[in-house]
Each structure stands twice: as C-alpha cells, then as structure tokens.
Amino acid sequence: MLDVSDLEATRQRSAAVARALADSKRLCVLQCLAEGELSVRDLSDRVGCQVPNMSQHLAVLRNSGLVLTRRDGNVIYYRLADVRILEACRLLQSISS
Amino acid sequence: MLDVSDLEATRQRSAAVARALADSKRLCVLQCLAEGELSVRDLSDRVGCQVPNMSQHLAVLRNSGLVLTRRDGNVIYYRLADVRILEACRLLQSISS
DNA sequence: TCGCTACTTGCGTAGTTGCGCAATCTGTTG
DNA sequence: CAACAGATTGCGCAACTACGCAAGTAGCGA
Numbered sequence: 001m002l003d004v005s006d007l008e009a010t011r012q013r014s015a016a017v018a019r020a021l022a023d024s025k026r027l028c029v030l031q032c033l034a035e036g037e038l039s040v041r042d043l044s045d046r047v048g049c050q051v052p053n054m055s056q057h058l059a060v061l062r063n064s065g066l067v068l069t070r071r072d073g074n075v076i077y078y079r080l081a082d083v084r085i086l087e088a089c090r091l092l093q094s095i096s097s
Numbered sequence: 098m099l100d101v102s103d104l105e106a107t108r109q110r111s112a113a114v115a116r117a118l119a120d121s122k123r124l125c126v127l128q129c130l131a132e133g134e135l136s137v138r139d140l141s142d143r144v145g146c147q148v149p150n151m152s153q154h155l156a157v158l159r160n161s162g163l164v165l166t167r168r169d170g171n172v173i174y175y176r177l178a179d180v181r182i183l184e185a186c187r188l189l190q191s192i193s194s
Numbered sequence: 195t196c197g198c199t200a201c202t203t204g205c206g207t208a209g210t211t212g213c214g215c216a217a218t219c220t221g222t223t224g
Numbered sequence: 225c226a227a228c229a230g231a232t233t234g235c236g237c238a239a240c241t242a243c244g245c246a247a248g249t250a251g252c253g254a
Binding site: 147157 | 243245
C-alpha cells in the first residue's frame with residue numbers, strides 16, 4: 001500500500017547489504033567465490049588474514065544473506081547466494097572509477 | 098599489468114562507495130535526487146532530519162563522488178553525479194529482498 | 195552596514211566495526 | 225577415549241560513525 005515505513009524498511013535492508021559490501025576484504029571474498037566454493041582457510045589464505053578474522057567477515061556476509069554454506073566433514077564451504085552480488089561488485093567498481 | 102596492489106586499491110574505492118550507500122538516510126537522499134536537484138533544506142525535510150545532520154550526510158556523498166552541487170544565490174542544489182547510482186540502489190534493493 | 199536565510203563545521207557522546215588473541219565448539223581419525 | 229584440524233565465539237582495544245547542538249561562514253536584500 002505504499003507505506004512510508006515499508007519504504008524505510010526496504011532502505012534499511014538495502015543499507016545492510018551495502019554495509020556488508022563496504023569492506024575491501026569482504027569484496028575480495030566475494031570475488032574469490034565467483035570462481036566457486038571455498039573453505040574458510042582457503043579464503044583466509046587468499047585474502048591474507050587470520051582464520052578467526054575471516055570467520056567474522058564471513059559471518060557478516062552470512063547474516064546479510066550474501067553467502068551460503070555447505071558442510072563436508074569438518075570443512076565448511078562458502079559460496080555466493082546470488083549471481084547479482086557479482087553484478088553489484090562490478091557496478092560499485094564502475095561507479096568508483 | 099594486473100598488479101595485486103591495484104586490485105586492492107580498486108576494492109578500496111569500491112568499498113568506499115558501498116560505505117556511502119550503507120545508510121538508510123543517504124539512500125533516501127539518492128532516491129529523492131532521482132527526481133531532480135534539491136536544496137539541503139528540501140532534503141532534510143524529506144528525509145526527516147536536522148539540517149546539520151543532512152549536511153554531514155551530503156558531505157559523505159560528495160566525498161565519495163556520488164553527488165554534485167550547484168550554487169544559486171545562497172542556496173546549494175545537490176544532484177546525482179551518475180545515473181548508475183540509481184541502478185546500484187535498485188540492485189541493492191533487489192538483492193536484499 | 196545590519197539582519198536574515200542557507201549551509202557548513204566543530205565538538206562531545208553514544209554506538210558500531212575491524213582486528214588480534216585466547217578459548218571453545220565440531221567433526222574426523224587413530 | 226584422546227588427539228587433531230577446521231571453524232566459530234568471546235573479549236578487549238583502537239578507530240570510526242551518526243547524531244544533536246552550538247558556532248561559524250557565505251550570499252542576498254534593506
């Protein structure tokens with residue numbers, strides 16, 4: 001019904017996604033995941049940070065719904081939740097250049 | 098030459114744009130500006146905040162290159178710097194829904 | 195010049211974020 | 225069971241952010 005508070009709620013969700021994208025390491029994670037799923041250690045190696053730190057960044061991406069997980073034994077594989085996320089990364093890059 | 102530090106610098110710039118988008122009020126500002134240029138007071142009225150607060154949000158958008166200004170007398174009009182910014186807003190909304 | 199409006203800036207505060215480190219949890223293997 | 229690897233969580237700290245409020249700057253008209 002075009003409620004003002006609905007528009008605000010929508011903006012809040014959009015802002016939450018933007019906040020998840022507002023970190024260089026998390027953008028790097030998403031770009032790495034473009035090639036396929038990776039474990040936490042794989043990602044921490046590629047991004048160049050410690051495993052607990054990576055786990056916290058992945059929690060941010062998880063809570064924003066940008067990544068999904070799959071457990072295989074004691075390894076957890078992360079993957080992109082939506083191809084549009086890569087589109088968003090490219091668009092951010094395009095705007096910022 | 099596909100330098101790793103260049104990729105990192107690119108991600109930093111992209112992250113900076115995302116950070117500018119990572120606020121509900123600033124998203125509201127950008128959506129208001131989709132219809133055309135507006136003054137600071139216009140924007141603070143529409144968004145529902147005090148003028149100094151709006152001025153600070155506009156400074157964030159300005160420093161990220163998302164908006165441009167034009168002075169007419171003692172009124173400063175803000176406008177979008179790039180139509181792709183609206184595309185980014187729509188994409189964020191699409192991802193977050 | 196004075197007074198007014200439009201806008202920006204500085205400051206203090208409360209809340210948030212990213213990070214390293216230690217501790218903990220979870221699942222596998224011997 | 226014990227020992228181990230993979231991953232998450234909790235804690236403390238430094239840096240940053242949004243906000244309200246007060247003060248300052250810029251331009252216009254009397």
